[in-house]
Amino acid sequence: DVKVTQSSRYLVKRTGEKVFLECVQDMDHENMFWYRQDPGLGLRLIYFSYDVKMKEKGDIPEGYSVSREKKERFSLILESASTNQTSMYLCASSRPGAGGPEETQYFGPGTRLLVL
Amino acid sequence: GENVEQHPSTLSVQEGDSAVIKCTYSDSASNYFPWYKQELGKRPQLIIDIRSNVGEKKDQRIAVTLNKTAKHFSLHITETQPEDSAVYFCAASVSNTGKLIFGQGTTLQVKP
Numbered sequence: 001d002v003k004v005t006q007s008s009r010y011l012v013k014r015t016g017e018k019v020f021l022e023c024v025q026d027m028d029h030e031n032m033f034w035y036r037q038d039p040g041l042g043l044r045l046i047y048f049s050y051d052v053k054m055k056e057k058g059d060i061p062e063g064y065s066v067s068r069e070k071k072e073r074f075s076l077i078l079e080s081a082s083t084n085q086t087s088m089y090l091c092a093s094s095r096p097g098a099g100g101p102e103e104t105q106y107f108g109p110g111t112r113l114l115v116l
Numbered sequence: 117g118e119n120v121e122q123h124p125s126t127l128s129v130q131e132g133d134s135a136v137i138k139c140t141y142s143d144s145a146s147n148y149f150p151w152y153k154q155e156l157g158k159r160p161q162l163i164i165d166i167r168s169n170v171g172e173k174k175d176q177r178i179a180v181t182l183n184k185t186a187k188h189f190s191l192h193i194t195e196t197q198p199e200d201s202a203v204y205f206c207a208a209s210v211s212n213t214g215k216l217i218f219g220q221g222t223t224l225q226v227k228p
Contacts, residue, residue, distance in 0.1 A: 031214045038184060043218040091203060094214060105216060107159040
């Protein structure tokens, strides 16, 4: 059974702070993703990684960076948190499919971040 | 860029009725279409998926249909139960990238 964990369920930070959100998966998945979830906007992709040290921007990368030093771990970094980054952050992982890269994504429980 | 539109944004049905959620996508190369259910305070979980070489797939009370020509797909839930109440997301693959584009979500309420 795939297990994706995130370092915190709830986080409160001050404007300007540097914030680290960590995600770990235990299924040796190549692909890992960071989304933010806001009401009425669905899940929007921030960054994804298809291998160690590889990363690609998603649809809303501004204000975020990522790090993938080990296959099982994918970190999202808010360099200087702002109030408009208050949101639910979801991590996901998947493996490349036999017929192509489209494969089921498995989600972590989410981190609800409040920036004051 | 790629886009997925999902309707309706909210849906309220009586227990035992059917519910239908519809999605359209823009990327004609998309070939994988999963549906996720997210209960309050929990993570999204895959409930059913369909690949482009199949027109319909069923799993007990849920079914998904795909019309590749029209670029739309739908989730059908029959004999709804209160535990079906959740937010449902559709998604479409972005060809050869491993990425998914998600719809905006549908909040389904099943009234006892």
